[in-house]
Amino acid sequence: MQKYDVIFIGSGHANWHAAVTLRQAGKTVAIIEKDKIAGTCTNYGCDPKILLDGPFELLDRLSAYQGIGINEAPKVDWPALMAYKHQAIDPLSIQMTAVFKQLGIDVFMGEGQLTGAHTVSVNDHTLEAQNIVIGTGQRAAKLNIPGQAYLRDNRDFLDLEQMPNHLTFIGAGVISIEFATMASELGAEVEIVEFTDHALGAFDPNYVGKLVQKLEAKGIHFNFNEAVTEVQKDGDHYTVLTNTGRQIKTDYVIDATGRIANVENLGLAKVGIQTTRGGIVVDDHLRTAVKHIYASGDAVDKQIPRLTPTATFESNYIALQILGNPEPIKYPAVPSVVYSLPRIAQMGVTPAEAAKSEQYHVQSLPYGKQLLFQYKNEIDADITLIFDTDNYLVGTSIYGNDAPELINLMAFIINERLSANQLNQQIFAFPSASIGIISLISTMLNQG
Ligand SMILES: Cc1cc2nc3c(=O)[nH]c(=O)nc-3n(C[C@H](O)[C@H](O)[C@H](O)COP(=O)(O)OP(=O)(O)OC[C@H]3O[C@@H](n4cnc5c(N)ncnc54)[C@H](O)[C@@H]3O)c2cc1C
Numbered sequence: 083m084q085k086y087d088v089i090f091i092g093s094g095h096a097n098w099h100a101a102v103t104l105r106q107a108g109k110t111v112a113i114i115e116k117d118k119i120a121g122t123c124t125n126y127g128c129d130p131k132i133l134l135d136g137p138f139e140l141l142d143r144l145s146a147y148q149g150i151g152i153n154e155a156p157k158v159d160w161p162a163l164m165a166y167k168h169q170a171i172d173p174l175s176i177q178m179t180a181v182f183k184q185l186g187i188d189v190f191m192g193e194g195q196l197t198g199a200h201t202v203s204v205n206d207h208t209l210e211a212q213n214i215v216i217g218t219g220q221r222a223a224k225l226n227i228p229g230q231a232y233l234r235d236n237r238d239f240l241d242l243e244q245m246p247n248h249l250t251f252i253g254a255g256v257i258s259i260e261f262a263t264m265a266s267e268l269g270a271e272v273e274i275v276e277f278t279d280h281a282l283g284a285f286d287p288n289y290v291g292k293l294v295q296k297l298e299a300k301g302i303h304f305n306f307n308e309a310v311t312e313v314q315k316d317g318d319h320y321t322v323l324t325n326t327g328r329q330i331k332t333d334y335v336i337d338a339t340g341r342i343a344n345v346e347n348l349g350l351a352k353v354g355i356q357t358t359r360g361g362i363v364v365d366d367h368l369r370t371a372v373k374h375i376y377a378s379g380d381a382v383d384k385q386i387p388r389l390t391p392t393a394t395f396e397s398n399y400i401a402l403q404i405l406g407n408p409e410p411i412k413y414p415a416v417p418s419v420v421y422s423l424p425r426i427a428q429m430g431v432t433p434a435e436a437a438k439s440e441q442y443h444v445q446s447l448p449y450g451k452q453l454l455f456q457y458k459n460e461i462d463a464d465i466t467l468i469f470d471t472d473n474y475l476v477g478t479s480i481y482g483n484d485a486p487e488l489i490n491l492m493a494f495i496i497n498e499r500l501s502a503n504q505l506n507q508q509i510f511a512f513p514s515a516s517i518g519i520i521s522l523i524s525t526m527l528n529q530g
């Protein structure tokens with residue numbers, strides 16, 4: 083039986099950062115992966131998504147100069163963009179495998195399963211380890227309806243060689259909004275069927291409302307308070323039936339109704355590890371009920387957003403735990419971004435939470451208008467700032483294409499509890515988009 087200090091089940095961000103750190107610290111390490119090395123983000127999620135989104139974002143920014151410097155905008159060539167995606171993304175898992183092997187990490191391709199508290203089977207091997215880390219991620223939910231076999235998911239969309247003429251998305255969550263934006267920009271007709279009365283439930287309803295209006299103006303049709311009951315195939319096309327009697331004729335149906343933790347067939351119950359609908363139950367050290375078995379990333383039952391940076395944070399934490407750090411995990415406020423056009427970002431105390439408590443006050447800054455040319459004519463860009471009673475920033479929501487960069491800056495101000503005086507000790511580049519926001523914020527922050 084091959085023996086290791088640590089075995090990792092899954093090779094996504096939840097695991098590989100720890101695997102590399104521990105190997106570099108001299109531990110013997112094995113990674114087991116049943117699909118592609120490097121996991122969802124690299125192969126089927128964030129990376130291909132942001133690669134494909136790139137030209138659409140540029141065109142959206144250009145559209146703000148229509149008639150004032152730009153007369154004819156270029157068009158996205160989706161098949162060429164998809165070819166570039168394959169060229170840039172497909173080698174990543176191969177490169178990561180080579181890096182692991184070079185570092186002396188053993189890689190086993192196959193399904194890992196606990197056979198005991200210290201043993202894992204993969205194919206016909208049994209491996210033994212002092213510590214085991216389960217980072218098996220999530221998969222797309224599949225609605226249990228007639229015609230389930232016709233439902234596509236994020237993997238299929240991110241591999242589309244040709245954009246269909248008409249697409250129907252089930253669910254108005256992050257995946258649908260991001261993908262529907264690209265499809266619609268390419269000229270496809272898009273329907274979104276959502277069974278609640280709103281899109282993007284975790285984000286500021288004010289900004290989500292603005293975004294939905296903008297998407298509707300571009301031709302995306304939202305069907306709120308409706309559930310899909312069946313999908314029928316008619317030759318090369320499909321008919322999506324809903325509970326209100328609507329029949330949507332379409333070319334492609336994507337089920338984006340959420341994601342489910344991969345906890346089945348892992349042998350968890352056999353060794354006494356509990357799971358819930360949200361994933362694997364862990365303590366504040368990310369340990370399962372079996373103390374030398376950790377869980378990390380999307381597969382964990384947790385309240386914080388299931389994102390690549392949170393998976394990475396947990397992975398780094400677990401490496402330090404195994405190397406002897408006794409401290410419980412302490413998460414900072416976590417930024418979440420929807421890569422729509424424009425982007426919506428959010429972190430810390432939300433506007434809705436702030437509205438319910440006298441502990442906070444809320445300030446909205448229409449920075450698109452106030453800093454018009456610095457923010458490249460994005461006139462509707464807006465930031466909501468939430469301060470506590472001492473005037474420290476504790477939360478923010480942002481509506482604008484620069485939101486992913488701005489929220490990283492806000493992360494420092496929020497998590498380091500910076501005062502205006504501390505911000506003013508710095509000299510920032512000028513002209514730059516962020517310096518305008520910093521000057522506006524520093525007039526409102528605790529002067530400390
Ligand atoms: C379309 C899409 C877009 C996204 N965009 C963003 C974004 O913009 N920003 C962001 O922060 N996050 C984004 N995410 C979320 C992000 O991808 C995940 O949070 C992240 O990948 C979680 O990492 P993980 O290692 O926990 O899981 P994963 O990356 O899913 O890795 C788990 C791995 O475990 C393997 N596995 C499962 N069971 C077994 C088994 N029994 N044996 C062996 N291997 C097994 C799986 O094959 C998989 O490779 C996106 C997700 C999707 C689907």
Ligand SMILES: NC(=O)c1ccc[n+]([C@@H]2O[C@H](COP(=O)([O-])OP(=O)(O)OC[C@H]3O[C@@H](n4cnc5c(N)ncnc54)[C@H](O)[C@@H]3O)[C@@H](O)[C@H]2O)c1
Pocket residue numbers: 225252253254255256257258260275276277278280281282283308309310337338339340341387388389418419420421
């Ligand atoms: N930018 C990012 O960070 C990013 C991007 C994509 C994916 N992700 C990851 O993927 C997850 C999002 O996945 P998602 O968009 O599939 O899920 P989601 O939970 O964001 O949205 C699912 C939506 O489907 C609706 N829904 C559920 N069942 C339905 C039904 N039967 N009929 C109609 N609507 C229904 C829900 O009300 C919800 O609005 C995120 O939580 C994150 O982990 C992150």
